[in-house]
Structures are given as structure tokens and as C-alpha cells.
Amino acid sequence: MSVDLRIDVANAEVRAAVERLRLAMPLGGDMSPAMQSMARVLKTGAQLRFRFMKGPDGAAWAPSRRAQTEGGQTLSLTRRLRNSITAAHSSTTAAVGTNVAYAAIHQFGGVIRAKRGPFLAIPVTDAARAAGSPTRMAGLAVWQTLGGQFVMGTAEGTVHFLLRRQVVMPERPFLGASDADRGELLRVLKDYADNAWRRR
Numbered sequence: 001m002s003v004d005l006r007i008d009v010a011n012a013e014v015r016a017a018v019e020r021l022r023l024a025m026p027l028g029g030d031m032s033p034a035m036q037s038m039a040r041v042l043k044t045g046a047q048l049r050f051r052f053m054k055g056p057d058g059a060a061w062a063p064s065r066r067a068q069t070e071g072g073q074t075l076s077l078t079r080r081l082r083n084s085i086t087a088a089h090s091s092t093t094a095a096v097g098t099n100v101a102y103a104a105i106h107q108f109g110g111v112i113r114a115k116r117g118p119f120l121a122i123p124v125t126d127a128a129r130a131a132g133s134p135t136r137m138a139g140l141a142v143w144q145t146l147g148g149q150f151v152m153g154t155a156e157g158t159v160h161f162l163l164r165r166q167v168v169m170p171e172r173p174f175l176g177a178s179d180a181d182r183g184e185l186l187r188v189l190k191d192y193a194d195n196a197w198r199r200r
Contacts, residue, residue, distance in 0.1 A: 013182065013186065014177070014182055014185050014186060014189075017185075017186055017189045017190075018031075018092075018189065030091050031091050031092060031192070032089060032090070032091045033192065034188060034189060034192035035089035035090060035091065035092065035093060035094040036087075036089045036094070037188045037192070038089070038094035038185050038188050038189075039087035039088060039089040039094035039095060039096060040087055041181055041184045041185055041188060042087065042094060042095070042096040042177060042181060042185075043085055043086070043087040043096045045177065045178055045180070045181040045184075046085050046096055046174050046175050046176075047082055047085055049173075049174040050073070050075055050076055050079075050081075050082040050174065051073075053073060053074050053075075053172075055171075055172070055173035055174070055176070056173060056174075056175075056176035056177055056178040056181070057173075057176075057178070058178065058179075061074050061075070061170075061172040062074075062170040062172065066124075069124075074172065075106060075172060075174070080100060081098065081100050081102070081103060081106065081174075082174075084098040084099060084100045084103070085097070085098050085174075085175075086098065086099075096175060097175070098175075105169050106169065106171070106172045106174070107171065107172070107173050107174065107175055108171055108173075109168075109169050109170050109171030109172075110168075110169055111166050111167070111168050111169070112166060112167045112169060113165070113166045114164075114165060114166070118165065119150065119163040119164060119165060120163070120164050120165070120166070120167060121133065121134050121152065121161040121162075121163060122161060122162040122163075122164060122167070123160065123161055124159060124160065124161065124162055125158070125159075125160050127160060128160040128161055131160075134152050134160070134161050137160060139154055139155065140152045140153060140154065140160060140161070141153065141154075141155065142163065143159075149162070149163075150162075150163035151163060
């Protein structure tokens with residue numbers, strides 16, 4: 001399953017600067033170099049958000065249960081999402097995005113419900129993550145904890161999966177332009193305009 005997720009930077013100041021530059025260019029002027037640099041700025045900003053665990057607005061991400069219990073960083077267990085971010089550009093646009101299917105639930109937040117069966121099986125051990133599903137692990141049984149939660153584990157008492165009817169995912173935005181990104185985007189446009197007029 002392939003999903004494309006793109007965020008449009010709707011900052012009026014950046015859009016106005018791009019439009020002024022486009023109108024000032026000689027007919028047929030190619031802004032691809034500027035757009036390529038802008039796309040790189042957006043990609044770098046998005047990737048750095050995984051290191052600092054903050055959205056483009058500077059708000060800290062809610063820590064994941066895995067990061068809280070096992071340590072490490074939120075959204076960084078395999079680094080697949082961060083490494084999937086790509087940049088694209090044309091002569092008039094710059095974009096970043098990802099084709100990872102679960103990107104949207106992290107960007108926007110939402111509720112995940114079980115599709116097959118009554119429960120989602122959430123792996124909580126390395127063995128469970130490697131298996132990917134309780135059906136791929138032998139010897140598991142369903143238990144109910146004293147708190148009323150359902151889990152799957154071994155007879156020895158190792159819990160491998162939490163069973164939940166639904167999970168509410170908080171938003172953890174990584175795409176978009178921060179204030180620092182917007183400043184860098186404007187600098188890229190200014191440098192491009194200065195260089196374009198020097199060459200004339």
C-alpha cells in the first residue's frame with residue numbers, strides 16, 4: 001500500500017517572495033535551482049524534528065509508550081519514517097513528503113481501530129516486534145490483568161502484546177515549515193535573486 005503525504009507551506013511571506021521573484025525573472029527564467037534549495041531546507045527541517053521531537057510550531061511531541069518504557073526517542077525505533085522523507089521540486093514549486101502508510105496518523109493524530117477481530121495487538125517486546133503478529137508466535141495465551149486490560153503472553157509470564165480495541169494517537173507533526181525554516185527559505189530566495197541579477 002502506497003500513501004503520499006504532502007504538506008503545503010502556506011506562509012504568506014514565503015509565497016509573496018516566490019511570486020515577486022517569479023515576476024522579476026526574465027521571461028522563461030528557470031527557478032529550479034532555488035526550488036531545489038528550498039526543498040532541501042524543508043527536508044532537512046522535517047528530518048531534524050525527529051531528533052528534537054518537536055513539531056514545526058516548536059511544540060514538543062507527546063512521548064510514545066515505547067520511548068517511555070524502553071527509552072529512546074519517539075518515532076525513531078527503526079528510523080523508517082524519518083528516512084522516507086523525500087524532497088521534490090519543479091521550476092515553480094518545492095515539496096517534501098513521505099510514502100510511508102502510517103505517516104498521516106503521526107502527522108495529524110487520530111484513532112486506530114481493529115480491522116480484523118476485536119483487538120489491536122500492540123507488540124511490547126523485541127520478539128513480538130520481530131514476529132509482527134501474535135499468529136506468528138507459538139505458545140501465547142490471552143490474559144486479563146487485575147486492572148482489566150487484556151494482554152497476550154507466555155505461560156512463564158512474559159507479556160508480548162497489549163490488546164486494545166482502539167488506540168488514540170496524538171499528533172506528532174514533522175512536515176511543515178518552522179520559523180527557522182521560513183527564514184532560511186527567504187534567504188534562499190534572496191540569494192537566488194541576487195545571483196540571477198548579477199549574471200545579467
